[in-house]
Amino acid sequence: GAGVSQSPSNKVTEKGKDVELRCDPISGHTALYWYRQSLGQGLEFLIYFQGNSAPDKSGLPSDRFSAERTGGSVSTLTIQRTQQEDSAVYLCASSLAVTQETQYFGPGTRLLVL
């Protein structure tokens, strides 16, 4: 079956511009997570959604970052007024439920802020 998909796969933008990154989780998965991975670094948790509950935003690095999840499925991560330090790979993962430990990751979006 289809796995987690993300778009775009690559994004180059200029400093100060806004970007939107999209994640399509596995059908039926109620939990969705966003992570950021800088070059040579581990994954940094950003935000997670569980069903219709309010998202846990505790990992968002600044108020320039926001995310939403429409209809309990597709999610969009928005970065406003991008900075060069935002350059990283943004990974999305989903799991069957918040109590289901295994997370399935998408291929990521590689963001480069010039």
Added chain:
Amino acid sequence: SQKIEQNSEALNIQEGKTATLTCNYTNYSPAYLQWYRQDPGRGPVFLLLIRENEKEKRKERLKVTFDTTLKQSLFHITASQPADSATYLCALDISAGNMLTFGGGTRLMVKP
């Protein structure tokens, strides 16, 4: 604060040997620990999960141990193959929300 340490240096081994990767953590008592594999340009792929009350878990050529006293997990790949070359990440749950905290990963290179 929670800290997860993996050897940041690449591990180079010869094909057929056993690769052993280490994951150490501090300041936390996780209910479980996971290992993921990540290939260049791809997202991590789940390999194994071991719970706090389990000492060891195996899956084909993979074996994971979990020592909650030492706060350490060891990940072994027996009869390693060049196709096993990748970065291996350990991850711990830090809350009931199933948010994972990842280590920095260890790159494994298996030479033929």
